[in-house]
Amino acid sequence: MVEDVLRVIDLRAEFRSARGPVKAVDGVSFSLQPGRTLALVGESGSGKSATALAIPRLLPDPPGRVTGGQVLLRGRDLLELDPDEMPRVRGREIAMVFQEPASALNPVMTVGDQVAESVRTHRRPGGPVRAAVIEALARAGVPAPEKRLRQYPHELSGGLKQRVLIAIALACGPSVLIADEPTTALDVTVQARILDLLAYLGRRLGLALLLITHDLGVVARTAERVAVMYAGRVVETAPVGRFFRSPLHPYSRGLLEAARMTRDDTGSFRVIDGAVPDLADLPSGCRFHPRCAVARLRAACAGPPPPAREAGPGHTVECWYPGEAAVGRAWAGCARAPAGPRPAAAEVNSRSAGL
Amino acid sequence: MLVCEDLVKTYRTRRSVGPARPAVDGVSLGVAPGETFALVGESGCGKTTVARMAVGLLRPASGRILLEGRDLARMRGRELMTLRRQVQIVFQDPAGALDPRQTVGGAVAEPLLLHRLGGPSWRRRETERLFRQVGLGPREMGRFPHQLSGGQKQRVLIARALSLRPRYIILDEPVSALDVSVRAQILNLLAAIQAELGLGYLLISHDLAVVRNVASRAAVMHRGRLVEEGPVEEVWSRPAHPYTRALLKAIPVPDPALRPEPPSSPPPEPEADPVGARADSCLYESLCPRSARLCRRRRPRPERADHWVACHYPLILRRRDDPGPPR
Ligand SMILES: Nc1ncnc2c1ncn2[C@@H]1O[C@H](COP(=O)(O)OP(=O)(O)O)[C@@H](O)[C@H]1O
Ligand code: SF4
Ligand code: SF4
Ligand SMILES: [Mg+2]
Numbered sequence: 001m002v003e004d005v006l007r008v009i010d011l012r013a014e015f016r017s018a019r020g021p022v023k024a025v026d027g028v029s030f031s032l033q034p035g036r037t038l039a040l041v042g043e044s045g046s047g048k049s050a051t052a053l054a055i056p057r058l059l060p061d062p063p064g065r066v067t068g069g070q071v072l073l074r075g076r077d078l079l080e081l082d083p084d085e086m087p088r089v090r091g092r093e094i095a096m097v098f099q100e101p102a103s104a105l106n107p108v109m110t111v112g113d114q115v116a117e118s119v120r121t122h123r124r125p126g127g128p129v130r131a132a133v134i135e136a137l138a139r140a141g142v143p144a145p146e147k148r149l150r151q152y153p154h155e156l157s158g159g160l161k162q163r164v165l166i167a168i169a170l171a172c173g174p175s176v177l178i179a180d181e182p183t184t185a186l187d188v189t190v191q192a193r194i195l196d197l198l199a200y201l202g203r204r205l206g207l208a209l210l211l212i213t214h215d216l217g218v219v220a221r222t223a224e225r226v227a228v229m230y231a232g233r234v235v236e237t238a239p240v241g242r243f244f245r246s247p248l249h250p251y252s253r254g255l256l257e258a259a260r261m262t263r264d265d266t267g268s269f270r271v272i273d274g275a276v277p278d279l280a281d282l283p284s285g286c287r288f289h290p291r292c293a294v295a296r297l298r299a300a301c302a303g304p305p306p307p308a309r310e311a312g313p314g315h316t317v318e319c320w321y322p323g324e325a326a327v328g329r330a331w332a333g334c335a336r337a338p339a340g341p342r343p344a345a346a347e348v349n350s351r352s353a354g355l
Numbered sequence: 356m357l358v359c360e361d362l363v364k365t366y367r368t369r370r371s372v373g374p375a376r377p378a379v380d381g382v383s384l385g386v387a388p389g390e391t392f393a394l395v396g397e398s399g400c401g402k403t404t405v406a407r408m409a410v411g412l413l414r415p416a417s418g419r420i421l422l423e424g425r426d427l428a429r430m431r432g433r434e435l436m437t438l439r440r441q442v443q444i445v446f447q448d449p450a451g452a453l454d455p456r457q458t459v460g461g462a463v464a465e466p467l468l469l470h471r472l473g474g475p476s477w478r479r480r481e482t483e484r485l486f487r488q489v490g491l492g493p494r495e496m497g498r499f500p501h502q503l504s505g506g507q508k509q510r511v512l513i514a515r516a517l518s519l520r521p522r523y524i525i526l527d528e529p530v531s532a533l534d535v536s537v538r539a540q541i542l543n544l545l546a547a548i549q550a551e552l553g554l555g556y557l558l559i560s561h562d563l564a565v566v567r568n569v570a571s572r573a574a575v576m577h578r579g580r581l582v583e584e585g586p587v588e589e590v591w592s593r594p595a596h597p598y599t600r601a602l603l604k605a606i607p608v609p610d611p612a613l614r615p616e617p618p619s620s621p622p623p624e625p626e627a628d629p630v631g632a633r634a635d636s637c638l639y640e641s642l643c644p645r646s647a648r649l650c651r652r653r654r655p656r657p658e659r660a661d662h663w664v665a666c667h668y669p670l671i672l673r674r675r676d677d678p679g680p681p682r
Contacts, residue, residue: 043534043535043536044534139621140621141621141622141623141624142624143623143624143625157624159624160624163624187397187398187561188397188561188563188602188605188606188607189397189601189602189605190624191605191607192604192605192607193622193624195607196615196617196618196622197618197621197622199617199618200617200618200619200620200621200622201621203617214534214535215607216535216609217564217606217607217608217609218607219609220607220608220609220610220611220613220614221607221608221611221614221615240611241611244609244610244611244612254536255535255536256609258535258536258538258539259535259609260609261539261564261565261568268543268546269539269542269543269568270539271536271539271540271543272536272539275504275506275537276534
């Protein structure tokens with residue numbers, strides 16, 4: 001069993017808004033191991049970026065605020081640390097790479113100076129900076145790094161900019177790398193190379209990588225484990241093999257069908273009805289229930305929210321009826337239904353009649 | 356048919372010295388009614404420039420746009436207006452394409468107003484009908500763009516494109532700003548509308564999975580030129596151009612069993628445009644694993660066929676009686 005570098009336990013964060021608190025992160029738990037990649041996947045607005053920012057305490061405050069939970073880095077709770085200590089942690093232990101390489105780089109500073117800044121702040125004193133800068137760029141696969149030192153970001157392609165950012169992030173020798181949609185703004189061929197680079201560096205340097213993405217193709221290509229986020233919560237966590245073979249949460253199944261562009265018997269693409277809920281006004285019960293086809297047959301779904309339950313080795317799911325197909329098999333899943341709230345038969349019948 | 360013939364367009368840029376490389380260089384394609392023709396390629400390869408020329412928003416430096424056999428450039432006044440209505444466009448970014456101060460009902464009615472079609476009450480009924488057609492209720496007509504989700508905004512833009520009853524719609528990345536679950540809803544809507552009205556779609560996309568699933572023919576564009584064209588199934592199962600194959604291989608497939616071997620050294624970032632590349636070389640030459648001397652000296656030309664490729668050394672074998680490009 002590999003030891004966890006980072007454990008996130010029941011993390012909660014919200015944004016103040018005119019409509020009341022937006023619970024962007026509402027009880028999120030997961031852990032990261034060295035040399036392994038966890039993909040946090042979900043649609044836009046599900047709280048992935050808020051999670052990424054809350055871990056190193058970078059949520060913009062106001063309007064953002066961490067309201068609970070623990071972020072244990074080698075057992076030490078970052079949320080309890082004195083704010084003065086955070087820059088050191090962010091420098092030496094946790095690094096971040098964001099979606100838009102263009103806006104993350106300083107447009108009026110040379111590439112060399114930007115990497116040097118990271119090398120200097122986070123390096124033990126001594127040692128020639130220039131050599132370290134060139135080494136950092138070379139490690140990120142930047143061709144002819146000596147020639148890049150005096151270039152400005154606008155002179156680089158999108159892929160090269162992202163590599164420079166990776167070089168900056170890794171110059172400090174972190175043990176955890178959080179990459180928030182690092183390839184979303186890039187073309188597929190460039191994306192493939194950046195993903196390969198991250199996979200390579202992750203293994204080579206023993207990085208614990210949190211890869212945030214909305215693309216299940218990226219997950220399948222890069223990660224060992226996956227956590228599916230929906231409306232502020234992780235609704236399913238599993239090893240990738242298990243997940244792509246047999247996802248259990250109806251939302252995960254819907255996402256996978258959408259990604260694979262599965263068609264129904266009429267030839268239409270399968271869809272997930274409706275849209276992501278308003279995080280300031282969440283539905284009661286299971287937060288997926290207004291969109292869930294299974295819920296139409298199951299009154300329990302509108303009752304108390306389902307807790308996370310073990311569904312196999314390394315596999316947890318937050319659903320009362322995991323793995324259940326929606327239509328035509330209303331009772332098949334009953335043996336696995338929870339002991340908790342259970343729909344009355346009459347209710348189910350009337351509901352399915354209405355379908 | 357909506358036909359683009361040998362379109363060329365060069366943008367003048369401030370920084371460039373000497374003649375700039377054309378953004379679009381000799382692009383020909385045709386969209387049949389009821390058919391979806393896809394133009395695929397990476398950002399900046401010229402797809403949107405082709406789209407803008409095809410709807411008449413941009414004048415080509417040379418080449419022709421033919422609508423049902425008639426050259427748009429030779430038409431004037433009313434005739435041109437009438438013809439123009441038949442080709443509409445849906446732009447990529449649903450948020451940016453709508454005026455934040457205008458109700459979405461107003462946005463859909465606007466083309467009717469501009470073309471002076473009908474009176475106010477007819478336009479209102481027509482707008483309602485269009486909203487229904489794209490799966491929106493009359494309630495949404497009074498809303499402003501920020502009150503709608505991304506998918507709803509895209510529906511509004513589709514309704515607007517339909518308002519002038521076109522025969523062809525150019526869809527410029529219609530689903531790439533949307534989440535996957537919404538993407539399927541919009542693609543289903545577009546398919547239903549196409550089936551009902553027999554529209555021809557020119558689908559512009561960088562998403563090869565979407566293209567494979569909705570288009571019948573596709574052309575692959577690379578740095579302003581088409582490098583391969585054919586029936587989607589053919590091109591996807593037997594790509595002939597090295598660039599097409601690289602694109603297809605790069606798509607992340609949602610199946611971990613198909614994951615490529617992790618690299619044992621850092622994958623380097625190739626330099627796409629090395630100095631000294633000749634204008635008459637193959638533009639993929641610096642990245643191509645099959646590149647040879649001929650590729651640097653002569654631009655590969657397409658051979659005319661149902662599935663064609665512009666490459667001196669294509670990946671699939673030519674027919675034996677085919678002499679191939681001149682050497
Ligand atoms: N700076 C901010 N101020 C107010 N609300 C925000 C801010 N950033 C994000 N949010 C809200 O938090 C929720 C989660 O957003 P985010 O974490 O960005 O999701 P994701 O990364 O999964 O797309 C959304 O409802 C979003 O509108
Ligand atoms: S608990 Fe019910 S509503 Fe929620 S995901 Fe499971 S089946 Fe669907
Ligand atoms: S013409 Fe030559 S360089 Fe160009 S794609 Fe074909 S083989 Fe490669
Ligand atoms: Mg995000």
